[in-house]
Amino acid sequence: MAGATQNRTLLIAGAVVVVLIILIAGYFLFAGGGEQPAEAPAQEEQPAAGQQQEQATGGQEGVAPQLPQLTGDVRTDIVNIARYLEANGVTEVKFRVHGAGDPNSIHRVYGIVEAAARLNKILEEEGLQLRIVIEDKKFSAKADEPAEVFLQSFPQRQEADIIAVSYRWISTFAEEGYILDLTPYVEAYKNTELADYYESLMNAVTYKGRVYALPQDTEARPLYILKPVMACLGYDAWEIAQKVDAGEYTWYDIFRIAKEAVDQGCSEWGVIHRKGTAHPDLVQFYYAFGGEFTGEDPEKLYLYVDALYKWLSVEYALARNGLTPENMLEWDWYKQIHPTIVSAKTAFDIGGIWYWTEWQTKDYYLDPQTGERRPLTAEEVYEKFAYSLFPAGEPGKSPVTLSQPFAFMISANAGKLNPDYEKLKDAYHMIAFLLVVKANDPDLNAIHSIVSSHLPIREKSAQLMNDQEFIQKLASGNLDFILDPEARDAFAELSVKTANPINIEFLSKVSYMLNYTNVPPLHWAYQPLAEFFKEAVDFVLKGQMTPEEATQYVLDQIRADPELAQAIEIVGEIPQGWTFP
């Protein structure tokens, strides 16, 4: 009997402890993150552009200033917001920024730092106390890192306020309500600061009819044609480039020339391309064979089977003929890919326009005279490479290129580090938006384009890139127009190295490619689909699968996941009787 009581007591005590601990832990786990539910920004009360609101009237005694409305003029807006915040006792506003990319793309962080300096200068001139402080600036070498970190840290409210990442994250972030819907702000600025932004880029940052980001830069992905190899074959590289651009030469011709180059010993490889992810580079094949991702139903992603099959057939043929390495997707950037290209050991390379200055700043080239690795000079790059659009897949199709713009996105919790956040968050959000607008000032966007070899996002920047006085300033490192000393030094170091006529001419020459560009769609199913593409390309390159099998593999993968099967519309089938080369 005593034993039974003892057992029961033990059980009760145990149960009580268990329940208590679960309750406490549950409270911390869920309630901790739940204090501030992330509202879908689309529903947030943001100042509608047309809404009549009283302007900030700080300074007038007895009248509490109201949240100002954006007017489209940066000076007016920052002053109004500052008065409103000062009236609420705020004199400092802090933000965190996280950008990423190639080492020359420091604008993705310093652009915001400089924007803060420029806004602070206005505040100082107007005699206001408020200052904007960028208290944490992070730059990652891995392009997707800021987005991944943002995704993980948003629920804990630890994320950066402004991030510079690929536009393709917009769909995920917008669906989850993680980033601000900028539509009302953009509406206010569309006729002023944003008037000369390229329309295609504004479309790229628009998701389901709402604008969620401002473009930061863009690029094109040319086919580099190695002049020394073409000379060895007796061809003129620029003539080939012209024929590709005109659609006269297709992948059948590129294949033929690449094979000649290898067979005749003019180069070791025929075509080298990027590794890792097929998204976004190799998907150009899909476009070049007439593939599309959009169609009648805007909710769906479309997959054209014949374009996919033809893409995989080209890769298969390239590898089987020894023109592209079977293990291309595993090649090492530093030891294999770039050294092979800059040493003219390949006839063609599918790359990006940023390669142009990367080859001038990284020691990829093994100098046969000294036996040492060094970067190429601008003149050497000019001497070695011709470039064209990505060739049409087959006769009757058009050449293409592909852009994947970078964009500044603003967290739905932007400014959370600052006092009285719930009450003043709209003002903080507006300042974050103004920071992004100022970071894209024509001079800052132009200097970024030049030092990192990207294309500008607005006409004014493109014009500035043709302004000799401006270029001269960059070449001499005299960047007195940059206010923040840290940003100025960082930009000066890069601009001295890269601002020369050859590079600037290159950028203006490749700008025409944007007329042929494709921007992969903002659709959640594109990410997994791109992953299947990458695997399929790897399988055909290695000869593990034939193009038919690899195409079937992609289709099976889609059908094996009910959600994907519903989201992706498979169009057409594997063409009969089509051969490559």
Add this chain to the structure above:
Amino acid sequence: MSYSRALTLAFFLGPAMTLVILFFVLPVIVTLYASFTDLRNWNIQRGLTEFVGTYNYEILGYMAFNNPKVKYAVITTIVFVAATLFINVVGGLTLAILTFFLEERVSTGYRLLWLLPRMTPVAVYSLLWYYFFHSSDLGTLNKVLLSLGLISEPIDWKLWHLPVGTWMILVFVNGLVGVSFGMIVFYSAIKSLPWEYIAAARVDGAGNLTLVRRIILPQLRWHLVFVTVWQLLSLLTTYAHIFLLYQWGTIDRLWGQTWSLFVFTTAFLGDQRQGLAAAAATVLVAIGAVLGLITLRIMGFQRLVTRPRGEL
């Protein structure tokens, strides 16, 4: 009386129970809970309140039959766990016995050597194998074989008699990491055996083999059970090294994915479906629990913990 007794019990058991519940029971409950929600993209607020019933399990079932990758993940997991477990236990035991017969000074250094894979950071260690098995002549293994004239072309090891090559890399790399664990446990067990037994056996003329078979092994049963179950469960859930090798293309994308890696990639790569991953993880926990119990039963755990019939 019973109230104060309950309090006393709660007081003494509380701290230990808290730890157990916080770090062992609660994660299982949270995983189970998440597997019935539409948690994705880390959206805890939305995900954890949107119940989808058994939807994730249905998707998982559908994938298991229709998605070759998921099918192969099951096969790879079975092969990987079985082969690596064998290496870890038998290898650990062999090393322990061998080092036991070595002179102490030499043996310590030698055992330390085997601990290196465990001490090296995962990324560094994986990078080592990435270069070792690299499919071009950059790879150490290919370079050595080429220079010895044993092969004329670099071999893509992961594709060697696919899936055998990929499995070999997986088992090799993880086996090396795990073998030291068994070695340490077995070595200290052998060291703690009463010296009299060994001395007596020696006096009776037992050679090394007889000593191992008749004296050492019978006394290591407990340790064998422990190392086997422990390693079995670790191998079922390990993914760090495999993930890096998978990402870097050292192992095949179809055949190099184990179930635990599938859980990881589903949760944190691509479209980040954490609810679905939680369902896959729950299945893994269930399988781990069942396998653990079966192993304990096969290895006679019950007999080991039964009170001896007579007084010792």
